[in-house]
Amino acid sequence: MGVPVKVYLDLMSQPARALYIFCKVSGIQHEIVPVRILKGDTKTPEYTEMNPFQKVPVIKDGDFALTESVAILRYLARTREIPDHWYPKDAREQARVDEYLEWQHQGTRLQCSRFFLEKFLIPMGTRKRPDDKKVEKMKANMETCLEEMERIWLKNGEKDFIAGGKISVADILAACEMEQPGMAGYDVRNRGPILKAYMERVQDSLNPHYDVAHEVVQKMIKRFGGEVPEAMYKKYKKMGSSAPVRVYVDLMSQPARAVYIFCKAAGIPHLIIPVRIVNGDTRTEEYTAMNPFQRVPVVQDGDFALTESVAIFRYLAQTRVVADHWYPQDHKLQARVDEYLEWQHQGTRLQCSRFFQEKWLFPIAFRQPPNEKRIASTRVSMEKCLEELERIWLQSGQKPYLCGDTISCADILAACELEQPAMAGYNVREKSSILKAYMDRVKSELNPYYDEAHSVVYKVTNKFKGQVPPSAYQEKAKL
Missing domain, CATH: 1.20.1050.10 (Glutathione S-transferase Yfyf (Class Pi); Chain A, domain 2)
Structure with a gap:
């Protein structure tokens, strides 16, 4: 045969x-x-x-x-x-x-x-x-x-x-x-x-x-070395460790997608609460009492609410039973993950977001034509950031993941940010073979949850092809 x-x-x-x-x-x-x-x-x-x-x-x-x-x-x-x-x-x-x-x-x-x-x-x-x-x-x-x-x-x-x-x-x-x-x-x-x-x-x-x-x-x-690390036992806390956390997300948000994927991939008991930012869900009194910043994501663990995605990752890794590679207990390995988590705020998080906002989100939200000068400026900044991601964090393709040989929460956050510019017509995979291989690797590790979380991104990308329809900002003049 x-x-x-x-x-x-x-x-x-x-x-x-x-x-x-x-x-x-x-x-x-x-x-x-x-x-x-x-x-x-x-x-x-x-x-x-x-x-x-x-x-x-x-x-x-x-x-x-x-x-x-x-x-x-x-x-x-x-x-x-x-x-x-x-x-x-x-x-x-x-x-x-x-x-x-x-x-x-x-x-x-x-x-x-x-x-x-x-x-x-x-x-x-x-x-x-x-x-x-x-x-x-x-x-x-x-x-x-x-x-x-x-x-x-x-x-x-x-x-x-x-x-x-x-x-x-x-x-x-x-x-x-x-x-x-x-x-x-x-x-x-x-x-x-x-x-x-x-x-x-x-x-x-x-x-x-x-x-x-x-x-x-x-x-x-x-x-x-044949031994479960001692830190693994010290880390485990029974209080609330098996209780499902409530996770408030809008999957148009990169950090919200990252938290969604982490809970799924790490096997953390959780309940997803969909939030629609465009519908004003984050501005209700109830939501504002939980998160005065009126943003996503938020996790609520009993009467404890947490509003920042990086803090959420660390908290869940410390209070739930998750595989160590997500946020290692070894001090040096953990510090390496932390190194990226702090850098990304003004790196991938800021630069990919700004390009997406200038090219696509702001024109729709404010009914104004895209500002080409600002788009060009944010694109330059984003591409410099992407070059640093390749050269420094991935060592020009020598490293499979940002912080070592195994996937961590750093990679979840990074990949979600790198997907965002696609809705504004900039597909990171098409610009770099190194980043393509990296993103495909992360996606494969995290599926089916990666594709679930990014379904809205894929739909928007396929529908608009990265361009805001002129009617989106021309309608303002008619009002």
Whole structure:
């Protein structure tokens, strides 16, 4: 069969990494469809229809979807032309591979996962310290399993691979599972020479795809060193931490869009309250009592209201359970994000806004023709700012995000500002390949919420093509 199979995966998942590697090394025609579990991609109606378990990996072969990694590996081996050693056709050789595939569900799959969950993932997600007794129990169970790997499956080092002298799908699954505890500070390679030699042998056999699949694992190990940062626990505050915040937004506003996206992407419990500035919603007595500046966005957390977007980001990051990359607790990483948050007030925030206002908003609001001199002046200032964004913040394209290797709240604010000039006929993506790549990267990370928040921007841009209709300011003379 020559039709590419669609492979849905998140490389934080061990079975997903195994399937990714298998498709690459065996030469199976495939299309990778990235899925971000933490963003809720597996909980969408479309994904749930395909996989009601809401997990990864999944393959889709035409209209046929399959959801379990071992079943997927067998199916692909039977329906695609691949080297026989991956899943042999000989009944006895195949049965030896199957023997491990069935054992691993409660062996390496279960035991390595449970240690990782108790030591790292659950504390990171709940902001509660690890239960040391549970961690020690999971470690003991895992080490019993690893001892069985050495003694039984590898015959104390006499066997090169699990099912014999050649690598098979069993080894791909096993190695991916045994990499997972590394993120919780347990490197299986340090256990002894048998597993060290085995892991290196599998890695060498599967590279470069093995290393590519495990890049996210290595980044986590390098960043956290196997320990949940102490600051993560100090940061967590139970008071109000699970109560939904009320978020007042008008999505024509750049900062309002940024707060909207942040709440969605970070999984913060919230209730969106639409506000229409043009209808005077921000000038009512009730709204003014909450925000005397009569602007958006505003968040209300119980009886506590906050009116400035940057302050809102920091407050939500401090009082809600969010992934650390949004606003890191490490002092240096946090300072780097703060550096942009302060610069942007007179950088992207001011310069992109002024161009949009002069070219499009003011002519409509005041029913006056655009002032070409002021438009030209604000465009020069904006383009200088965009050049600084490229050269300094993105280091001429060397950095994927403004403040490092991972997305932060700085990128949400920046991208929302960079979208605004499009309504006035200035598409930042068309002016710079560096900014285009950056904005596309941010958009991909934040979707579907990015497109939701910018739907009004897209509509205005498509409708007016960046030009204020003369009738918008000619009507004033007729009044």
